[in-house]
Amino acid sequence: MPDAAVKKKRPVWYNLNLLDLPLPGLVSILHRISGALLFLLIFVLLYLLDASLASQERFDVARAFVSHPLAKLVLLGLLWAFLHHLCAGIRYLFLDLDKGVDRETAKKTSVVVIAVSLALTVVLGIALLW
Amino acid sequence: MVNRTVVGAHYGLTGWLAQRITAVLMVLYTLLIVAVFLFVRPGDFTACKALFGYGWMRIATLLFFVSLFAHAWVGVRDILMDYIKPTGLRLSLEVLVILALVSYGAWAAHILWRA
Numbered sequence: 001m002p003d004a005a006v007k008k009k010r011p012v013w014y015n016l017n018l019l020d021l022p023l024p025g026l027v028s029i030l031h032r033i034s035g036a037l038l039f040l041l042i043f044v045l046l047y048l049l050d051a052s053l054a055s056q057e058r059f060d061v062a063r064a065f066v067s068h069p070l071a072k073l074v075l076l077g078l079l080w081a082f083l084h085h086l087c088a089g090i091r092y093l094f095l096d097l098d099k100g101v102d103r104e105t106a107k108k109t110s111v112v113v114i115a116v117s118l119a120l121t122v123v124l125g126i127a128l129l130w
Numbered sequence: 131m132v133n134r135t136v137v138g139a140h141y142g143l144t145g146w147l148a149q150r151i152t153a154v155l156m157v158l159y160t161l162l163i164v165a166v167f168l169f170v171r172p173g174d175f176t177a178c179k180a181l182f183g184y185g186w187m188r189i190a191t192l193l194f195f196v197s198l199f200a201h202a203w204v205g206v207r208d209i210l211m212d213y214i215k216p217t218g219l220r221l222s223l224e225v226l227v228i229l230a231l232v233s234y235g236a237w238a239a240h241i242l243w244r245a
Contacts, residue, residue: 059175
């Protein structure tokens with residue numbers, strides 16, 4: 001059993017500033033945050049699917065709902081969360097296969113994940129929401 | 131006599147693998163949806179209704195939702211294990227998450243197969 005006194009001396013350093021993380025770490029915590037966000041907003045996706053297949057009236061209600069500026073903002077956030085989670089997830093699948101695990105490549109692919117998901121959010125956001 | 135260990139790496143590995151397999155399935159569905167939106171462009175109620183009238187579209191969508199809920203379960207469980215330390219609270223939250231996901235599954239099936 002570990003000595004309590006020894007255990008106490010271990011340094012504790014929680015740096016909660018996301019921007020101080022190395023880029024792969026930033027991708028990692030954003031993967032978790034976007035995943036949590038997607039889980040919390042599943043009901044929005046189901047509501048929209050439900051309404052758009054139920055009747056003409058409910059389809060129109062849903063269409064009016066997604067036209068509201070606040071709803072658009074939420075959907076834009078949802079779109080980013082999906083795209084980041086998708087891009088980072090593809091990166092993790094490659095890491096699982098031992099591809100791109102060296103430091104330089106891992107750093108480069110982190111930049112690609114962040115940049116591509118942000119760029120796609122802008123392009124798809126404009127195409128789908130405006 | 132039931133001969134199995136209730137602890138061990140095996141259970142974690144199953145979840146880990148399920149998370150990856152469901153991820154790949156959801157990527158495939160995403161590609162399908164992108165293709166549908168590019169080439170079919172269902173813009174109104176009638177078009178949406180017609181699209182989801184196809185059996186393959188219903189089944190593909192249901193498979194997507196089943197993958198999503200299994201995937202979300204592994205991910206949310208990981209998050210709860212990392213941040214919620216009191217066992218009673220964590221168990222309660224896990225039960226809530228499972229109830230939500232199973233209800234979502236029933237809702238999805240209802241949406242897709244309603245007349």
